[in-house]
Amino acid sequence: MCISSSRMEARIQNEVQAEMSDETCSSSNLSSIISSSVSEDHRLFSKLGLVRLNVDDEEHVRLKHRLYTSIGSLAQHCSVEAIYRNMHSSPSGRASLESFRLFLKATEQKRNGNANVVNGWHGTSKDGIRRILSNGFGMNGMPEDGVPQGFGLYLYSEHSAVESVLSSAVDVDGLRHILFCRVILGNSEEVPPGSRQFGPSSEKFDSGVDNMQSPTKYTIWYPHVNTHILPLYAMSVRVDFHTKGTQTESLRKPSSPWIPFSSLITVLSRILPPSQMCLVRRYHSDYMEKKISRKQLIFQIRQVSGDKVLISAIKSFQDKQTKSACPSPKYSKN
Template identity: 40%
Template sequence: MSANQSDFEDQVSMTVDDDEISGYESDCGDSNSAVSDRFDVFTRNGMIRLEEENSAHDIIKTCFLSGMGFAGGDTNLVAIHKNVSSDVTRQARFESFKIFSKAVAQKCGGNANVKYAWYGGSKDELCEILVHGFSRCREPAPNEQSYGVGVHLISPVFAYDGALSSAVDERGLRHMLLCRVILGKMETVAPGSKQYHPSSKEMDTGVDNLQFPRRYVVWSAYMNSHIFPVYVVSFKAPSPNVVSGIQPSIQPRQANTSKPTSPWVTFPALMFTLAKFLPPPKMLLIVKSHNEFRAKRISRPQLIRKVRQIVGDNLLIQVIKAFRSKSLHPASAKRTV
């Protein structure tokens, strides 16, 4: 596990206790206030808005914006709602989660490996999950790589991956679930795999990379016993391009009618593409360097030099040359470690 993931888990308690759903009303806002009217679809379904002064709100906001990487500066977190419903169905679902957590812990030598993970979707889909649980394993989006047939969740430090699966609602907002997930003993699932259940009784869930996990896969048989939605994060970006990591290119000046002879790509788009081939630690270094450049702490030549050192010229040239023709596929480039 990377240091960033460890930091997130250290800040947000992972203890499964009886007060996780009920008893948090004092830390939350008034669900009947005028400010919450635009989120009534959540409050009507057992969610209560966290006040900005709440410590959990501050931690989640910091981790969310950090996980948005290069898009973090253009993203505005609007609200966080917490699952504190005490209705019978929600309580039963939480009790089931605790029972399975204990069972997996017993099977795995005392550690159920419970983690937080993001799940992005449309507002309607997330509300259906909150009320009825997961009902299907969603097909991966065109820009997503499939790792088996199951519910795909995103590591806490890669919130922007979850944002790619979100959808803009009628108010221009996007939404993601922050869930607790019982991972148990994980096994590596290859990209494009059609696996839909554990490979053996010893295994519980799938993951794209055991050492640096980015995507978790919970098989359909376990999707409502091993996943419990705890928070809904609502956010807004200036445009869909910011969330997708591809920003509009700058139009050339009228006086300069000649076109560049070498391939080009905007830097956010380059990072978005490189994320398909590089492991999380290297992507975090690139994001950090880009943030330093945006803050004017390093120059453009310094940024380019750092990226070349991190990525390597061979892969970098291949990505840049193939970007505009869309001819580059994950299988055609060797993933570096």
């Protein structure tokens, strides 16, 4: 998914440049600061029942790739410094997990077996993660900037992670922190921009969304925030417009048979074993960070999957596109 809105990119860029204007560091000093801050976070998060994932683990590669494909072109300005899995091993963590399970079952019973469980991103701060994992989600009130959509806790859909990055606070080390959560939506209703709604409009609904057809923003009402949201991972991300995106390439669509990388990876994930998909996602993440060129990415994917599989994937995608473009035949009743 590509982010075409220049407003989003400009907003992050202005924030980062404002922070960097008062301080300049050599690359060695910056490296030392990053290492120190991540180590400090590691000690803090370990006490909260979080386990840091190794960068070579398939789980780490998958989560990093999921974030980058969600934020699109902003990936070239981002680097994932650390990913932590929530083990729910602390007393509050175990209570949170048990509450989520109970309310998942209750929502399924209330909504004819469909609890409508989705993934969601929540931007916060390092202290926010500490408070959430220790005491649960609190009441933040209406947002100071942006347009409110109800008096509740906001999360963003799996394909709208850029919003969670925008809403996260930059700490003294220049890191942003986001949570990847499972969310019980139940039966959702559309909450219009500017709404001051503070709960479901009727017993028929459980949560709010910004758009019923293609929701990107979820509103979980405050009575439900600690029973309908389960934090699974915490991610520490750095946004830097000074050192990223040094490579530039044409965005012109290839004239030969082609398939978007996101669609290609979806097709390949049904064919290739996890170990090979881990490599494919790693190379694609490097490409989105502008560490390698498109040509290098294609070469690496060919090496991993082989040309036969790639040709088959492209043909399958092209056939599906052709079928979806053709209108269904209409039959008249005689």
